[in-house]
Every structure is written in structure tokens, then in C-alpha cells.
Amino acid sequence: MLILLPFRQQPGKADTMMDTVDPDGVEQPAFVIGEHHETLDEPLGAFRRARLIHASAGVLIVRTETGRWVVPPGHALWIPAGVLHRLSATGPVRFCSLYAGADAVPLPFHSIAVVPDRLVAALLSAAADLPHDKPFDEPAARLVQVLLDRLPGLPVAPLGLNWPRDPRALRIADALSSNPADSAVLEDLAAAAGVTARTAARLFVKETGQTFGQWRQQLRLLAAVEHLGAGASVTQVAPEVGYSDVSSFIAVFRDAFGDTPARYFR
Secondary structure, three states, X not given: OXXXXXXXXXXXXOOOHHHOOOXXXXXXXXXXXXXEEOOEEOOXXXXXXXXXXXXXXXXXXXXXXXXXXXXOOOOEEEEOOOOOEEEEEOOOEEEEEEEEOXXXXXXXXXXXXXXXXXXXXXXXXXXXXXXXXXXXXXXXXXXXXXXXHXXXXXXXXXXXXXXXXXXXXXXXXXXXXXXXXXXXXXXXXXXXXXXXXXXXXXXXXXXXXXXHHHHHHHHHHHHHHHHHHOOOOHHHHHHHOOOOOHHHHHHHXXXXXXXXXXXXXX
């Protein structure tokens, strides 16, 4: 079971509006493009505007050179202008992307996951129906401006994970991403990666900002979010991400996300 793939482009099939609309070729300072795919493997790329990606159905996986994010339905990811990223989904997914210049929205210059409220979700959907090939009329411009004004106040969601770049730590990260339920201790994982446990522990703190234990727990939680968001049950997901006891998994999930899995995806 592959949850979070290494950062590399892979071939795939997608039916997408991106085939006919180049975001960098649109003259509007801020606009929204809607997309629907049966599966998705978006090519690695970056845009001259920042991008807010909002999933309304299905689960998106977003990778950059330094991080991984899981974007379940009802959540969104902010990616600054110029940041290389790649989107993928193993099943049907519907989402829209807001593209906005850096001066249009006062959001951070780093990627963050946020939780849009119902109004923002509705505004994104309405803005996706606006034409991109001509200037907005006054009502359309007002709609987009209201959308932009509401973005800075959205709550942040802990749906990301910093990814190590040192080859030694990367080998450990990639091994665990292919099997989040792996219960091997760091000593064994480090030995398989050709590094001492002490060095591996130091590398994870230096490159991810988390201890190895914290990093692995977040990896497992994001794997759980991916599968729960796609409709899997808690009893199915818990053992797949390394928890033999469902109650323990629910407790860890609640501590991380502030709610039980059932309420989080309601």
C-alpha cells in the first residue's frame, strides 16, 4: 500500500480543464479554475501566482520538494508563487484552484493547509464559473474580492509533513511512506539505510523540525486522513497505519486534529 510517494513525476491519465487553460496565460489578477478527474497525476510545475487548492470531493495528495500534504474534502492547501508542486489522486477527485498574485492575498510565503468555511467554499465554486478570457464585470470582481478578503482568517489544519532531503534520512522516510504500519525501531530502520540511529535522529530533527517519533506519527495520521477521506472505516484504517487498538488510534487522532475521525469528516 503506497501512501506518500517519493517526489518524482509519474505518468498518469486525467481529464482536466488544465489541458485548455494555462493559469500563467490568464490576465486576471485573481481567478478560479475548477477540475474533475477520475484519477490524477498532475505534472510537476510551479506558477507565477500563488495557488489555493480546495478539494470538494475525493482526496488530493500534494508534494513539494520539502513537504507532503493530504487534502481531504472540505480542506484546502495554500502554495506560494514559484513553488514546485505536484498533485495526485488514486480515485475520483473534484477540486478548484484559486490563482492570485502575491499582492492580492496577505497569506504566508510558505505552504499551509486551511479549512475553508461554507461561504468560502461557495465563493470558490461560483468563481470557477466565471470566464477567464475577458475582464470581470463589476459583480464578478466583487465576488472574487470577497473571496480574497475571507482567506486570511481561515483556520490552519495540521495536514502537512516536512520531508527530509538528506539521502540517509530520505531512505528511511521513503521506506516508511510505503508502509506506515511498519513498527521497526529507528535502530533497525537506520541500519537498513546505512546510517547510525543517532545520526538519523539528528537528521530528522534538523531537516523536518520534528523528532523521528513525532514525524512517524504524523506520517501515520496523514495516511489515515487519506483513507478516511476516501471513505474507509476507522476499523479498516487503524491497523493499516500501525495501530492494533482502534481506541488508541482514535485518541491519537483526536489529540492531533481536535476531533474524532467520525466528526472530523462529517
